Amino acid sequence: VTNVSVYRNLSEVDEKPVGGDDGNVYNCWDATVSKTNNCITLSNDEAVSTAPYAPEQKPAFTLSRVYFDNSKAHYNDVYIYGWAESGLxxxxVHMNKIAGTDIWYYDFDTPLSPGANCFLFKDTESTWVTQTNDLTVADGKNCxxxxPGSKSGGVWVSYSE
Known part of the structure; x- marks a missing residue:
């Protein structure tokens, strides 16, 4: 195989067919492949490219339990708010406090990889007065x-119970 066509059914995306055709309407892109460039990618900006196939490398570190050190922020309660890949x-969601500490934790259903930007911490379930910035998972750090303060910064550190 050297010439490949990539089709996308418009019912799979948030687009309406043009011209009143409510049937099977497709977008199509053509690509040329070879023994070495045998992996076809359709990007978000709808460009088709080919490259050598490389198995996805799993990161050595993933974040399955995240901790929040409340020793400087002094929230009365700690909640994690998430979107996208966080699974929230x-x-x-109200976090769990480790007795005798200022450390709170939450267990993700699916571990997150370094670079994921899909959650923040806040002091109430429903208001947006005191919270952190959107956070990006740091490699090797879990806490x-x-x-102190609203929408304040902070640092990622390593923590073990």
């Missing part, structure tokens, strides 16, 4: 220590 579905 645009909702706030966020927030600075």
């Amino acid at each position: 579905g645009n909702a706030a 966020f220590r927030a600075n």
